[in-house]
Amino acid sequence: MTYHPIHRRWRSRRLLWWMLPLELFGVVACLAMFGIAQPDTYRTTMWEIGGKEGFNSAPNYQVYFAANYKPIPTTPFVWSQTLTDFNVAISIISLFTLIGKLILIIMRLWFPIASIALHTCLATLYIVSIYGQMGPDHMDPRYPSNIAWYIRMGCDVAEKYGDAKSCKMAKGSFAAAIYMIFVLLVMLGQAVWSMLPNPDNDIKMADDDDDDDESSSDNGREKGWEMTGFRSPMSPGGRSMMSGRSVPFTPRTQAFHTLESKLPLRS
Incomplete structure (x- = not known):
């Protein structure tokens, strides 16, 4: 049994194809949610609401230090x-990697070891995104916050300020990142599963390699006999070479022998 770490077969190509639309759904959701948040649509608003309610620091807290x-x-x-x-950057990276991965899958060049490397990096990036979106706020020691208020308390507080929609969009961005983490971990687990030693997979691949070597050597041997213009000693009609005489052989020679032996007038 030979273990092939690079060119390994997927144990379930059907699961590989089914994960692509699920990943596409998550990438599109992240592109939409993170793109909407790009021009500071709700980030500062959520910060101000939390400061007014005493859930975290306030944006004007920095103004006090600048004034003094x-x-x-x-x-x-x-x-x-x-x-x-x-967040916008990792969503764009996810889109381009998905397109490239789809091309490699169609060409049968997408191997489990490459999937492990790619999905580990992407999962790490989305974990950082999740940590950032729910991250701590200890800038104001009077109002420390370990988790963002709109995640641990909901959007009921934002309704008093007429910003419930902004709060829901912030929660949606967080949910989209969690969904991507789930999809990436599933694909990472599938790749690790395919990388584990599999006797059937390894033996089959080893047999395929042996067959390729034998066929290439046979083709090379036959090609050598054809180039020299002689029959192989093991091929039909090669008895002359076994007896020590070298007889040139061409298709036209065999045709002449057939005509001489079967024409009725020759007899």
């Missing part, structure tokens, strides 16, 4: 533009 010529504290990652740009 003090070092301005860093904006929490959950409310930063960096997180928004990061």
Whole structure:
């Protein structure tokens, strides 16, 4: 039995194809939700509502430090533009990787080891996104927050300010990232399952390699005999070479022998 770590077969190509539309659905959802959030559609609004309710720091907290010529504290990652740009970037990367993966699957060049590398990287990126969206806010020591308020409390608070729709969009972005994590982990598990030692898979691949080697050697041997113009000693009609005499053989020679032996007038 020979273990092939690179060119391994998928144990279930049907599952591989079924995961593609599920991944496409998640990528489209992330592109839509993260793209809407790109121009600060609801990020600062959620930050302000949480500050008014005492759930987290307020955006004007940094203004106090700037007015008093003090070092301005860093904006929490959950409310930063960096997180928004990061989410848009990973959604675009996911789209292009999905297109490339589809092409490789059609060409039968998509192997489990490549799936493990790609989906591990993508899953890590989406985990960072989830951490950022629900991340802590300790900028104001009076109102520390370990989890964003709209995730742990819901959107009832935002209704008082007329921003329930913005709150639902923020929760939708978080849900889309979680969905992508689930899909990526399933595909990662499928790839790991295909990489595990499988006697049937490994033996079959080893047999295929042996057959290819034998066929290539046979073709090379026959080609060599044809180029020299002699019959192989093991081929039909090669008895002359076994007896020590080398007789040139061509298709026209055999035709002449047939005519001489079967024409009635020759007898």
